[in-house]
Amino acid sequence: MKNIMLVCVAGMSTSLLVSKMQKAAQDQNMEADIYAIAEGEVEKVIATKMPDVLLLGPQVRYLKGSFEKKFKDMNFPIDVINMADYGMMNGENVLKQALTLIG
Template sequence: MKNILLVCAAGMSTSMLVNKMEEAAKDKSEEIVINATSGGDLKKYVGNADVLLLGPQVSYLHEDYQKEYGDRIPVEVINTVDYGTMNGQKVLGWALELIEKK
């Protein structure tokens, strides 16, 4: 099972992207769990995550999260265009690549 965690300011816009990513994940042969949360609730979910993806609006937190979690899991900012267009297929593929590389 792969666990992907998305974080943004309130967790609302990433929830929409999670829905698109879940649609794309239906075609995969492995179980993929995708969650979205706000930065304030991150600690509740990050323990199970295999990758942490930040919404562009919280990219300023990348360095802090990289220091805190980067030795354990990949921590990256989602591409602005992919985020804005809610390209769940592309973001999912990228997240899975990051997990494989770790």
């Protein structure tokens, strides 16, 4: 089971992308918990649900450095979703990005 957290301003703009990623995971017979949350909810959610990877929407890419410092001891990768894939809502490519980061 892969645990993939997407973060955006309010957790809403990524909800369509989450749906497309879930479909891509289902097409690959992969068990994945993919969800989107607002930037202000990250610490609260991580306290109860440790992600395998945290992906930031392009609109909150400025958070990458502070999140890397804040969560460095938790050993999960943090990256920004490719802007073209985000804009096109390409769930398959964003899922590939997440899986590559997980390793």
